[in-house]
Amino acid sequence: MPPWTSCAWSLPAPRRPRSGPRHRVSAATGIAPQNYSAQLTANRMAPEVAIATSRAAGVGLTGGLVATGLVTEAEAGWTPGARQAALDMLSDSDLTVLAGDRLQALGKTLRRQEHDHQQTEKIWENLG
Amino acid sequence: MIEILQWTTLIVCAAAALSRVPTLVRKKNRSLFYVLALMTLAILLSINGPYLLIDGLLGGTNLANLLLRFIIFGAIYFLGIRIANGFGDQRGLRLIRGHAGSAILALISVALLVLFAFMDTGGSSAGMMAVYAKDERNRALVEYYGAAGRAYPAYVCLALLPAMLRAVRSTLPALLRISALLLAIGGIAVTLSLFFPAIPPALGYLTFIINYTAILCFVFGLALVWVAKVRAGRKTRDSTRRPVAHR
Numbered sequence: 001m002p003p004w005t006s007c008a009w010s011l012p013a014p015r016r017p018r019s020g021p022r023h024r025v026s027a028a029t030g031i032a033p034q035n036y037s038a039q040l041t042a043n044r045m046a047p048e049v050a051i052a053t054s055r056a057a058g059v060g061l062t063g064g065l066v067a068t069g070l071v072t073e074a075e076a077g078w079t080p081g082a083r084q085a086a087l088d089m090l091s092d093s094d095l096t097v098l099a100g101d102r103l104q105a106l107g108k109t110l111r112r113q114e115h116d117h118q119q120t121e122k123i124w125e126n127l128g
Numbered sequence: 129m130i131e132i133l134q135w136t137t138l139i140v141c142a143a144a145a146l147s148r149v150p151t152l153v154r155k156k157n158r159s160l161f162y163v164l165a166l167m168t169l170a171i172l173l174s175i176n177g178p179y180l181l182i183d184g185l186l187g188g189t190n191l192a193n194l195l196l197r198f199i200i201f202g203a204i205y206f207l208g209i210r211i212a213n214g215f216g217d218q219r220g221l222r223l224i225r226g227h228a229g230s231a232i233l234a235l236i237s238v239a240l241l242v243l244f245a246f247m248d249t250g251g252s253s254a255g256m257m258a259v260y261a262k263d264e265r266n267r268a269l270v271e272y273y274g275a276a277g278r279a280y281p282a283y284v285c286l287a288l289l290p291a292m293l294r295a296v297r298s299t300l301p302a303l304l305r306i307s308a309l310l311l312a313i314g315g316i317a318v319t320l321s322l323f324f325p326a327i328p329p330a331l332g333y334l335t336f337i338i339n340y341t342a343i344l345c346f347v348f349g350l351a352l353v354w355v356a357k358v359r360a361g362r363k364t365r366d367s368t369r370r371p372v373a374h375r
Binding site: 112116119120122123124125126127128 | 156157160210211213214215216298299300301304350353354356357360
């Protein structure tokens with residue numbers, strides 16, 4: 001499943017106020033805001049976090065479980081193709097911006113990983 | 129208690145040095161072996177029994193203490209450069225190896241030699257306690273001498289501390305961050321040694337605890353880097369070898 005398919009229910013992406021849904025979720029689940037944001041962007045949430053997210057976003061509680069792929073749309077009792085329909089409702093510009101945001105986030109993560117890898121190699125080279 | 133701490137530290141440090149023998153043979157990062165060997169020797173010289181023995185061989189004029197100071201300087205200098213290189217700390221590297229670092233090392237070394245020369249150094253004893261107890265003049269000289277001996281390690285550790293703390297907060301592998309934390313704690317302990325004159329005599333054991341904590345933190349910090357490397361090496365070897373039939 002491409003990451004952006006979760007956009008049908010996902011929360012507004014960057015630069016949100018401190019009282020926003022992300023902070024409510026992190027307060028409710030006890031996960032640090034940055035960690036939660038990272039999980040949300042990567043669409044890799046534990047079920048309880050996904051449910052807390054659904055609650056904060058004001059959608060059905062199964063929404064998060066479907067989005068993270070734990071249950072299928074049919075299992076959650078969605079009408080067939082509901083997700084596709086929600087996606088189709090988004091304009092090309094919305095989709096493009098969303099995809100761009102996620103690519104940028106992915107790029108940042110990869111850059112950090114590459115930097116860490118280089119640093120690790122250097123430490124081993126000098127102190128290993 | 130102090131004796132136990134001293135001998136334990138000696139054994140840990142000697143074991144770490146011995147564990148570097150294979151890499152020494154492979155000619156990889158040999159300076160780390162020498163650093164650990166120097167540290168082992170330094171610990172040996174800071175324990176009363178071995179100190180008396182070695183100083184006796186050197187003429188019983190506390191020359192071994194002077195030797196100890198320069199052994200520590202050498203170990204901390206090479207270790208500092210290694211750590212700064214490893215953690216990519218250009219600023220720390222400049223501070224240690226640049227003009228400022230060389231000037232400070234030269235200044236402190238000269239101060240040590242001069243102070244030592246002015247002392248009545250007869251009466252072999254670890255930490256020059258016998259000299260300290262002689263009279264007012266020798267007491268002051270030993271104080272300054274000790275301060276000079278602690279100043280250079282503290283300088284190197286302070287130069288490295290920001291990079292260590294940065295590494296602790298970074299997203300590096302957990303083992304390396306713990307290692308950086310241990311090195312940072314060691315660095316802070318060495319820096320604290322600058323305040324030894326402020327410690328009341330009744331709490332004199334604190335100086336030992338701080339010194340040996342510093343050494344143990346450094347040794348374990350370095351050892352963790354090797355553990356992390358060995359583990360990572362095994363992982364990649366396994367993943368590349370898995371397709372091939374194992375014995």
